[in-house]
Amino acid sequence: MEGDHWPHGSCDGAGQSLARLRDRASQFFEGLSVAELARETHRHLWISDWLRVSDDYRTLAESAHQNRSAWVAREAWLCSLTALEVVRSLSCPGDVESAGLADEVGISLRGFEAEAGLAIERVKIDCFDQGALAGFFLPALRREASAPTVICLSDEDITLGSMMSRLLPASLCGTMSLLLVDAGNSTVHRSFKPEHRLQYWLDYLEARPDVDARRIAIYGEGEGACHASRLALSDRRIAAAVCDGGLLTPVMRRASLRWMTGVGQAIPDGASTGLLPPSRRLPCPLLMVVGSRSMIWEQDALDLQAGYRQTGADCSVVVPNNVRHPLGEVENFIAVDDFVFEWLDSKLGSARQLDPVTYL
Known part of the structure; x- marks a missing residue:
């Protein structure tokens, strides 16, 4: 990454x-x-370079604010967020360079919110005697009388701040609002099933005049992909779903059984789990993102898609080009996020229809 050739500043x-x-x-x-990722000197150099890109855009945003150039400042804050998410993707626990990443993301998010005149609403829902739910509503920048909305679910490994800073730049080219919620953390009683908690969010969105209740989608990452599937199965108000298609639950059950009994072997990378497809099919269009986002294997996703297509159901699969290395997996989140929003737009808006299987 040669700084002089990169479009920042x-x-x-x-x-x-x-x-x-x-x-x-x-x-x-x-x-x-x-091979490159395994060389620590390369990885730390890339982190430093992308932090510098973020700093350059942050400086530009602050300067544009002083000059009352709100549109320039807004775009610069989004560029800063994008660079910080690249840093997050490259970082490993203990990296000194990225120790203050969460604070940097917070500064850029607040800067964007101020310049865009866009209220990132902190939403709290009282679930009567069950407790409270909290999330963030990001209204569509390109306003319609009532906009399609995507409920985005995070989990313990994918924080709301990370999801917001990553999805915000990807979503602004469209007309969709976002509702970001943590599928796992809430004060709601644990006996209350996740899909039932999420139905409260559907009720909330239906009551908003700026939301088109006929065009509400669900998108889950990590364990949130499993919760998204359950909601799409149980509530026909969901118009489209980016989730695991119900595949993760039997995988988790089998892994739990192996752990308790000590019987069975680990599944090799990229191999099918040999699962029977879920007995129930989602009644809405489904997109499965193979890999760490939804924790499903490519062959399992393709097998499930084949079953869906035999019945004429709408099911798509996207296979990211992820790079594995000893410390984890690096994903081209730009390509994946752009594809996910393009797919959602094709189901909730007027974008062109996409191929049923896409390799990025």
């Missing part, structure tokens, strides 16, 4: 600089190799 306020930066970040991920 300027913004026109029309979104072109953000698009260029996201394109270059995507190219950066596509060019990574396992």
